Amino acid sequence: MSTDIKALKEAHTEHAVHDLIRQRFSARGFSDRPLSSETMNTLFEAAAWAPSSMNEQPWRYRYALRGTPAFEELWNCLAIGNQPWAKGAAALVVCLGRTNLQRNGQPNHYWLHDVGLANANLLIQAASMDIYGHLMGGFDHDKAKATLGLSELAEEVACFIALGHLGDAEQLVEPFKTREHTARVRRALSETVTAL
Numbered sequence: 001m002s003t004d005i006k007a008l009k010e011a012h013t014e015h016a017v018h019d020l021i022r023q024r025f026s027a028r029g030f031s032d033r034p035l036s037s038e039t040m041n042t043l044f045e046a047a048a049w050a051p052s053s054m055n056e057q058p059w060r061y062r063y064a065l066r067g068t069p070a071f072e073e074l075w076n077c078l079a080i081g082n083q084p085w086a087k088g089a090a091a092l093v094v095c096l097g098r099t100n101l102q103r104n105g106q107p108n109h110y111w112l113h114d115v116g117l118a119n120a121n122l123l124i125q126a127a128s129m130d131i132y133g134h135l136m137g138g139f140d141h142d143k144a145k146a147t148l149g150l151s152e153l154a155e156e157v158a159c160f161i162a163l164g165h166l167g168d169a170e171q172l173v174e175p176f177k178t179r180e181h182t183a184r185v186r187r188a189l190s191e192t193v194t195a196l
């Protein structure tokens with residue numbers, strides 16, 4: 001079943017790109033297979049080797065594995081449009097960023113950019129291990145900060161990520177089942193790129 005979803009979700013590119021880039025997609029249908037803390041550390045290691053402005057490495061991660069009280073707490077922070085499918089994830093990750101430079105306390109204007117780079121590394125590493133991630137901006141910001149006990153100035157919540165191996169998409173409720181069965185699209189490259 002998940003093989004069909006993988007084929008359906010594969011990117012049809014105008015130019016040849018790496019297989020992992022074609023294969024990664026934002027999954028909603030996860031299997032019961034757990035993720036170990038060792039596997040999670042591999043994903044975070046990949047994230048940690050992303051480039052960042054002045055090597056500030058503003059990313060910070062907190063995560064919880066399915067079946068733990070912490071997983072429930074993180075899941076409770078998600079928007080209702082994400083809760084139904086994200087409940088089946090093997091892990092929920094909160095992506096945080098330090099908004100100030102550690103070297104001098106001045107604002108780091110690139111913190112969110114660099115957290116995004118780290119997350120891209122994490123997703124591609126995950127894809128190489130047949131693990132699928134789904135980023136979520138739909139969450140209750142205040143609830144997330146309160147749940148995590150974040151200090152007001154040092155760290156900001158960027159997004160959540162649901163992670164897991166692919167499962168049976170038929171078990172998803174609508175509209176998530178249809179979304180899982182919908183091919184991915186991108187606008188034409190010519191609308192994105194201008195050679196000068």
Ligand SMILES: Cc1cc2nc3c(=O)[nH]c(=O)nc-3n(C[C@H](O)[C@H](O)[C@H](O)COP(=O)(O)O)c2cc1C
Pocket residue numbers: 024025026027081082134135136137138139159184
């Ligand atoms: C910062 C960010 C926030 C997102 N928030 C959500 C979300 O709250 N719920 C959701 O279902 N998908 C969310 N997505 C996933 C996007 O909808 C998805 O990446 C996009 O449609 C492209 O699909 P693909 O990742 O499968 O290529 C988010 C993605 C990013 C990068």
